[in-house]
Amino acid sequence: MTKQQIIILVILPLMTACATAAQRQCQTIVQSNTAAAADAKACTQAVYQSPDFAPLRAHVPPDIRAATLDQMTDTATVIPEEITALKATHAQISECRTRYIQTLITTTPSLAVIFTDDFTKADTTLIELIQEKFHGENTLMLVKHGMPNCKKRL
Numbered sequence: 001m002t003k004q005q006i007i008i009l010v011i012l013p014l015m016t017a018c019a020t021a022a023q024r025q026c027q028t029i030v031q032s033n034t035a036a037a038a039d040a041k042a043c044t045q046a047v048y049q050s051p052d053f054a055p056l057r058a059h060v061p062p063d064i065r066a067a068t069l070d071q072m073t074d075t076a077t078v079i080p081e082e083i084t085a086l087k088a089t090h091a092q093i094s095e096c097r098t099r100y101i102q103t104l105i106t107t108t109p110s111l112a113v114i115f116t117d118d119f120t121k122a123d124t125t126l127i128e129l130i131q132e133k134f135h136g137e138n139t140l141m142l143v144k145h146g147m148p149n150c151k152k153r154l
Helices: 003-017 021-049 051-056 069-073 080-107 109-130 139-153
Strands: none
Touching: 021 051, 021 080, 051 080, 080 109
16 A cells, blocks of 8 residues: 555545534534523423412323323313413413524524414414403314424424
């Protein structure tokens, strides 16, 4: 083997192991978004487990995608104790969302717009629930059916 071939064999793996600037930027975005999503999940779980949220747990699962059949078919109107719980925990949930959106604004602004829109729609549903605009409808399912729209836009 010639000296030139040895140099190529040594340098070639080093060159192929180096990530491009775009690859490094992509890795940074993925890591930031993954960390932000984990933070948002932990934040919302803390609210879910809080004493203020207790009256709502029978109607709202920790992950809306895992709702039980009873939860998905529940058409009971919201009672004053549940409205109090919604109002008591809304600011905390909003803080979780805000932190998540702030990360997305810096890493992937297009995703920030999509999630902001979906969070606004969820808040509108919540307001209508509190104002008792839903009669005989399952609010959880109204929220759950809005989720695929978010996924389609992603």
